[in-house]
Amino acid sequence: MTITLDDAQRKAVDHSTGAVLALGGPGTGKTRVLEERFVRLATSETTPDRILFFVPNRTQKMALQNRLTRRLLIDEDLDAVIEIPVYTWHAFAYHLVSRHYDKLDYSEPPVLLTSPEHWGSIRDALGREDDVNWPHHKHLLRNRGFVDEVVDFFIRVGQRAMDRPELEALANLQPKWFELISFYQRHHTELRQRNRVDYPTLLRDAVELLANFDDVRTSLHGRFQHLLVDDGQELALVQQRLLHFLTAFTTDGPGDRSLVLAGDPDSAIETFRGAEPDWIDDFAKEFGEHDTVTLATSYRLGPELGAAVTGLIGRNDARGHRPEVFAGAATLEVKRFGNLSAEVDAIAREVRMAHLNDKIPFEDMAILLTSPRSMLPPLERALDALEVPFSVNAPDRPLGREPIVRAFADLARLAFTDDPDVDVVAELLRSPLIGLEDATVRELERVARISERTLTEVIEDPPTLADPEAGPKLAELVELRDLLRSKKDAPADEAFWVVWDRSHLCGELQERAERGLEDPAHRDLDALVAFSRALGRFVERRRGSGTFTDYLDAIGRADFGSDPWLPPERSGGGVNVVSFHGAKGKEWSIVAVAGVVEGSIPKGRRATGLFDPYFLDETDPISRARKNEMEDRRVFYVSVTRATQRCIVTTSPGPTRRGEPSRFIEELTGDVPGVELGADLPPLTFAEAAARHRRILADVTAGRSERIAALAAIARICEVDPTCSAAQPSEWWWRWDWTEGAIPIRTQQADPDDDLPPDKLRTSYSRISTYDNCGLQYLFAVVLGLDPDTSHNMAFGSVIHKVFEELETGALPVEPKAAYARYDKLFEEIRNQFPNRAMARQFYRDGQVMIERYGKHLRPGEAAKAEVGFRVELEGHRITGRIDRVDERAGKLVISDYKTSRHPVQFNEAKESLQLAIYHLAAKSDPELTELGEPGLMQLLYPGAPLSRNEVANRTQTPEQAEEAITRLPALIEGVLAEDFRPDPEANCQWCKFKPLCPLWSEGKELPA
């Protein structure tokens, strides 16, 4: 097979001995050079098993191994290939540590702890710690957030391969960290004694072996003659050290050995994993004399896009390796939209058109999102509306979230827990494994309530139910549960197969899967196979002794990211929806880079923790901020260089509706484009065409012939696609507009004794903020009073506020004991309002943390005022409310509102907060407040959120920002009075309880396209 390489690529491929640094930008063929070198060496100089190839992750390892095997066996005609040593760094280190465990004082090959297990081991160890070892942080030892911070610190220490003297030096620099560093050393000794090793320590152990044991080093030098490293810019210090000892060029000279390390410092985006992008500049320090090959031609980017991205990344620093020739075809388009729905709709149209007109497969396109959580729902709606298939590639998505896998985990919880959570049992009943209808589950819950039994007890002895199939299904559930119980001590994978084989679903899925590849049964079966593999690996790593209960215990801790032993999510086909980081190392024909707004990219301020691991890298806040921005610019650079044909960058005000185009857009193109005006675009689906014709049909101002033509077109669509419900008149339930009442709701609800004229509104900030989010949500929640089960949240908030208030007003003595006692008493009164005991326990603990932080950080008893009621008039309208706390600071008032959420809002949201702006207005106009002084700052305080710089997290608004935010108020009041209660397509629907009633959501039926 003939492969064409350019001169620079050829030079790296043909290099003889010693080290070579192959630098190149996106699309210059770095990975290809390494692969070609592997093939050349394996076919002409040595055997494949003597070439060690490092790649960054397991997915790349599998793909590369497959490609190389094919190349060697099929294209190069090799008779047999025994081993192709492609490794991830951790896999290689584990191989080494398991083999030479005795040299590291393990008594047997250590068990590798996964990330959740590592977290759990630190949590348990902190729980056992004696308070005297923690003079500064003893009150935090059992706090989840604190465990996270300690884990972060451990990881960073591992990535930097810090040894004892370095840790001691750190303790001298940060005396408050001394107790943490001592704990770190104790914990590691304990893990080693128990033959356990965590991921961060694994690489350090491998370095220790190579650095201190000549025989290990020499044998590896003999075994691997050539080394290849991909993505070299992402190496953490510990990986650099490992590579240093693997080559030992600076001490022993290269001999007949070689190293080719390929990288692009501009694409280094994993500093959160310990990567040090600048280390490549000091390559000679680790590997001595070397050649540098610059891959100067990008075969992916076209000239215009190439010049734009070079200008962008050039703002970070000057580097000589950037491509000079752009021989690819990728072009750049930047579009700006007036709102998020227009943005996602335009993207959906672009991919649909590219598929229809240019025949580009959906799988060969990608949409990269800055903030997947908030952008995904509207994007999914837009893609669904245009019938664009897509799959959300979230590599960190735990397998446990697959419904079928979750059902199995829930079955195990039912089998092995004395008092299983009622929600878990109800979820299991509805799951595909059992398959009861919602109504039947509710019937069972009702029976349980009336007969004062638990749901589990009712399942054991069920009544006659309305659904005749429910009885056999419940019987199967009990049978499966008992079967699993009987396998309590069996390895988890064996127990799984026994139960799975017995379930009716097993046969059903297999039967359905045989009907065709399109059947969703394939997805469930894939998930189950992956689950069984995950269980297999879990058992294997415990030397065959991991039971299902052990597994549940481990995944129970995994609520903070992926389970590393689980396989990555399968792509379900269709357009790939990925995060910016997830796009690294990949390419597609068309890439839409969406949501490019300030605050998302660049991210702006990062939260800083108690033991901020960042401190280990950078102490100066200004240069830290600069480094953050440089990294964000690299992330953007990586995203806009993924397309081989078209890169479409889009921006809009985004989910907050107030976002500004990212500064990176201007850096990329020299200016920010104007907002695209909605054009009359051709319909792309039958449903869209039918909707368009229906609009003409319903338009009484349209000409007669035009309406008749529309009717004929709808009839034709019915003929061509009888499944198109948008063209079926019987389905047009929505052709009636919103029901107009004869009397406005306000008039119906008016209080005859009210002193406000009927055209004026009485409201509160929380009500008007609801309207600010969405008119329909306001109608349901405020006007119709339908706000469902938020009672436990509200009750909990009242309890916390009450304790704070009593401390502030002197009703309680300012001492922790009194505060906790009062809290306990108040909490007892609301305990029954929580849906289940687990939730009540969690809230109770959260409350304790809040009270503790209040006492420590918020100067109890020192407020100028607490719980101040206010009333402001604005153009005759009346807004009332309460302010939690007013302090005087430097002659100005600081107005605070306590929030019991653990997740603070974005900084920008606080700056534009209507609530804080109304407080500002109140402080300027309410007599009780004006006499205290001028407002200087408004803030939301989050005593339940992780501490920020060792202080309670807050989000602030200045008086100038308040003046700006309050200008939105009159239009909102007008909207309420005009009873404009339409759902807002850009609303933040994340916590809205009315989705089942909302026409914008599939639960409440979609609006016509």
Ligand code: SF4
């Ligand atoms: S789901 Fe969203 S659009 Fe619908 S009512 Fe709730 S907030 Fe409004």
